[in-house]
Amino acid sequence: MAKQxxxxxxxxxxxxxxxxxAKPGFAAKEKFDVWLxxxxxxALAKGISQPTIDAAFANVKILERVVALDRKQPExxxxxxxxxxxxxxxxxxxTGKARLNENREVLEEVGxxxxxxxRFIVALWGVETRFGKYTGGFSVIDALTxxxxxxxxxAYFRKELFLALQILEEKHIAAADMKGSWAxxxxxxxxxxxxxxxxxxxHDEDGRTDIWTTKADVFASAANYLSKSxxxxxxxxxxxxxxxxxxxxxLVSLKxxxxxxxxxxxxxxKASGQNLPSRQLKGSxxxxxxxxxxxxxxxxxxxxxxxxNRSTYFAMSVGQLADLIGDG
Numbered sequence: 001m002a003k004q005x006x007x008x009x010x011x012x013x014x015x016x017x018x019x020x021x022a023k024p025g026f027a028a029k030e031k032f033d034v035w036l037x038x039x040x041x042x043a044l045a046k047g048i049s050q051p052t053i054d055a056a057f058a059n060v061k062i063l064e065r066v067v068a069l070d071r072k073q074p075e076x077x078x079x080x081x082x083x084x085x086x087x088x089x090x091x092x093x094x095t096g097k098a099r100l101n102e103n104r105e106v107l108e109e110v111g112x113x114x115x116x117x118x119r120f121i122v123a124l125w126g127v128e129t130r131f132g133k134y135t136g137g138f139s140v141i142d143a144l145t146x147x148x149x150x151x152x153x154x155a156y157f158r159k160e161l162f163l164a165l166q167i168l169e170e171k172h173i174a175a176a177d178m179k180g181s182w183a184x185x186x187x188x189x190x191x192x193x194x195x196x197x198x199x200x201x202x203h204d205e206d207g208r209t210d211i212w213t214t215k216a217d218v219f220a221s222a223a224n225y226l227s228k229s230x231x232x233x234x235x236x237x238x239x240x241x242x243x244x245x246x247x248x249x250x251l252v253s254l255k256x257x258x259x260x261x262x263x264x265x266x267x268x269x270k271a272s273g274q275n276l277p278s279r280q281l282k283g284s285x286x287x288x289x290x291x292x293x294x295x296x297x298x299x300x301x302x303x304x305x306x307x308x309n310r311s312t313y314f315a316m317s318v319g320q321l322a323d324l325i326g327d328g
Contacts, residue, residue, distance in 0.1 A: 032062065035149055039158075043165055052169045056141050066138065066146045069182045070153075080288040080313065087127070087317045093324045096126045100328040106216050110203065114223035115233035120301075121219050123322035124226075125188060127314065132188040135212070136181035140164055144184045144193075160184055163193035172200075172209045179212070187211030188218040189225075199225040229307045230300065235281060237305065237319035238298030240271040243285075252285040252295065254303070263297060288312050 040053050078086070100107060100122045107118035122131075129135050144164055147157035164184065168175055180186035184193065189211050191200060202209040203220035210217045244267030250256075251266070259280045268285070270276060276297070283297045289312065296316070305315040 032149060036060070036145075039145075039148070039161070043162060046162055046166075048162075048165045048169050052165060052175075055175045056165055056168055057145075058175075060145050061142055062149065063138065063142050063146045063182075066143050066182045067150055070147060070150065079292065080294060080316070081292070083313050084317060084320065087313075088321055088324065092126055092130070093321065095131060096122050096321060096325040097328045099125070099131050100325055103215060103219070104328065106203075107219055110216070110219045110223050111233075114220070114227040114231075116223040116226050116231050117233060117322070119322040119325045119327065120226070120237075120318070121222050122325055123318045124222050124305075124308070125218065126321055126325075127318050128190045129188050132215075132218070135179065135188055135190070136185065137179055138182050138184075140178040140180045140184050140186055140193075141175060143180065143182055147184070157184070160193045163197050167193060167196055172196075173212060177212065188215075189222045191221065191225075195225065196221075199228060225308065226304055229304045231304045232300050235299055235301055237301045237315075237322065238283065238286075238296050241276070241285070241295050241297045242269050242271060242273065243267065243295055252287050254284045254286065254298075257282045257284050268297065286312065288316060 036057065040057065043053050044050065100118060103122075104118070107121060110116070110121065111118045125131050141161070141164060144157055144161040148154055148161045150157075164178065167173065168178065178186065181190065185191065186193070186196065187210075189200075191211060196209070196211065199221055200209045200211055201217060201220035201224050203216040204214060206214075208214075209221070211221050241263075247267065259282055260276050260278070261280060263283065263285075264276045268276060281299050283299050286296045286298050286302075287293060288296075298319075302315055302319060305318050306312075309315070
């Protein structure tokens with residue numbers, strides 16, 4: 001009995017040691033080569049050709065850096081004001097104005113087609129990738145393969161991986177040039193493969209939808225995303241407002257939507273103290289976390305930006321950058 005107990009304790013210690021030194025996220029997975037063989041078989045069944053599969057996975061590798069970044073979910077330690085000051089420096093605004101003027105013809109053409117004001121297209125471009133300067137240097141196939149093999153969000157990233165293969169199959173880009181973020185967001189508009197398939201546009205009609213290097217495609221793809229997500233081309237995103245003393249804070253919520261006059265009657269005013277606009281748009285009050293009570297009255301288009309990225313800070317930065325860029 002004592003020997004059995006000793007063996008049990010020894011075996012348990014070995015198991016604990018193994019788990020302690022196993023790579024995070026992969027301990028419960030089948031061997032990578034077996035897993036990858038199954039992925040290739042499924043890709044063939046989905047209509048992806050053997051040459052595309054061979055090219056995509058020729059030098060595929062697990063990226064430990066991607067796993068680490070996926071595990072890291074940092075708490076926001078910056079206040080809203082600190083975030084906005086860092087993300088919207090004067091240099092970004094000036095560059096945004098210049099980029100709008102440089103690309104005005106195609107931006108206005110895209111704006112008319114999709115019903116999205118050019119300043120918002122440029123603002124998204126600026127916030128996402130600094131106007132194409134920072135698009136990510138990860139192999140999209142390697143990143144998605146890593147995250148699909150990992151056990152945290154495997155089902156989601158497996159679907160994205162197959163869609164990335166579909167993009168390669170359609171020859172929009174070569175596998176070696178398919179670069180993006182650690183999470184697989186691609187090009188100057190930072191589209192996941194699913195967003196590419198659903199919204200990317202070949203605006204210059206050259207037979208390839210190129211969100212990596214062709215600005216016309218980048219702009220049209222972003223505008224199409226917004227348009228299909230509910231954008232209103234005759235509305236802005238929102239504005240900063242002030243609340244009267246004793247205001248019912250339970251009304252500060254995206255779940256509460258009221259016409260402009262109702263907010264006016266409740267004492268809400270523009271940041272300048274002036275009356276709210278007379279146009280009866282429906283809006284909701286938002287106070288960004290860490291914003292020290294700074295309040296915004298936001299409209300339909302703010303909610304649409306949130307469909308692109310469900311971050312209050314992100315949506316606010318896009319809206320305010322668009323305001324600062326204006327008409328260039």
